[in-house]
Amino acid sequence: MSSVEEYYKDKKLTYHKTWEVKDEQFPEGTVHWILFIIEDELQTPYYYGMEPDIVKAEAQIKWTIATYLKSQNAL
Numbered sequence: 460m461s462s463v464e465e466y467y468k469d470k471k472l473t474y475h476k477t478w479e480v481k482d483e484q485f486p487e488g489t490v491h492w493i494l495f496i497i498e499d500e501l502q503t504p505y506y507y508g509m510e511p512d513i514v515k516a517e518a519q520i521k522w523t524i525a526t527y528l529k530s531q532n533a534l
Contacts, residue, residue: 462534466524472498473524477516480509492516494523 466472473496480489493507506523510516528534 463525475520490516
């Protein structure tokens with residue numbers, strides 16, 4: 460399992476959630492997402508965004524985890 464997958468699946472390292480956008484100004488199926496990196500109890504960075512569907516939202520969450528790990532020299 461890659462480090463990204465480990466972080467994605469381990470609730471002690473990250474918390475992420477996706478939910479459908481209810482605002483009519485966005486296309487149907489658009490998804491909000493949020494990601495908290497919770498490995499550090501003193502500092503909890505978070506990231507968020509919107510994607511056109513759940514598959515792209517999950518891919519964006521994984522990309523964000525990979526970017527975070529690279530910035531920490533862990534990947």
